[in-house]
Amino acid sequence: MNAGDDIPLLEVADLTVTLRTPRGPAAAVRGLDFTLRRGEKLGIVGESGCGKSMTALALMGLLPDGARIDGRIALEGLDLARAPEAALCRIRGNRIGMIFQEPMTSLNPLHRIGRQVAEPLRLHRGMDARAARARAVELLDRVGIPDARRRADAYPHELSGGQRQRVMIALALACDPAVLIADEPTTALDVTIQGQILDLIEDLVAERGMALVLISHDLGVIGEVVDKVMVMYGGMAVERGPVDAVFDRLTHPYAQGLFAALPQLGRALAGTDRLQTIPGRVPELADMPAGCPFTPRCPIAEDRCATVPPPVVALDGGAVTAGSGHEAVCHRVPKALEGVFGRPPVGSDGDLDRRAVTAGEGPT
């Protein structure tokens, strides 16, 4: 361990993101807390609309117009939630890099890929065109673009989807960021390529000692890559902790539902051919209950769940006791531990990896 390994690179404390909506201000992210050190990998999982992307955009300082941030986002000690735009510009693409789901929306279709990867090096590192080009070719080679010197002159549309995602990774890593955010980085790719891209991200994180925030709706992807996981619903972290402890005993009713809805494992565990889905849908932001956001869909909800913010309950091996770092944010923990969606809340026991999960199918 190097000196400084123990200093958090990223500290998020009580982060709330309030968006402007046609029905007034509404919170898309509510009271999020997490810390990441060098080399640590956090997975954020949840279905569409649960606030994963808003969390990532808040970290990047790229929220929609009119959004308000409360709480603290400290990157290497600098509070990004309070930093002026000029400071955020220096940090974005430099100390914090981001990979998006669809590289075509982030890459400029009119510019050669070598030039695009070289751009942040010129902007943030002051490299001249030649040095930046040489470094861009090295990066393209490192992320697995064959014949990188020649391919650096290609346009994005001349590459396959997997290669474009590799270019995005080279671009995100050009300036050696401390933190890498990957928002559904493999969702648009076919299964074999998904595995290769995840392996590449894991290798680069280990090689460079970055911290990783991996966002996915796919529990299989999360289970394979990260050390810590946060399950989000309605903008809140409803369950979190070390990935093994959490997946071994998914406790929050929403987390159990997400697992039961996995295309293959859910069917196998339920002992039926039918995929169990969570009834109902995510409420609109303006309709979120003041208490637990999952209340309208939760089979074991009580009256207080809708109105009273749920407590953080420490868990260890399925018992309500501190120790493992596993926490569920729920009024109904003892009841939830008996199993919510028609079966005990047993976890994966190591089966929950991306090879076991049908790619591309969402959880609901």
Ligand SMILES: Nc1ncnc2c1ncn2[C@@H]1O[C@H](COP(=O)(O)OP(=O)(O)OP(=O)(O)O)[C@@H](O)[C@H]1O
């Ligand atoms: N510009 C916006 N203005 C108002 N509400 C928005 C805006 N963008 C997103 N939302 C709402 O914020 C909530 C959180 O959205 P977010 O994109 O973070 O979800 P997500 O979990 O990333 O979903 P997905 O996987 O579909 O990207 C949703 O209810 C969404 O409808």
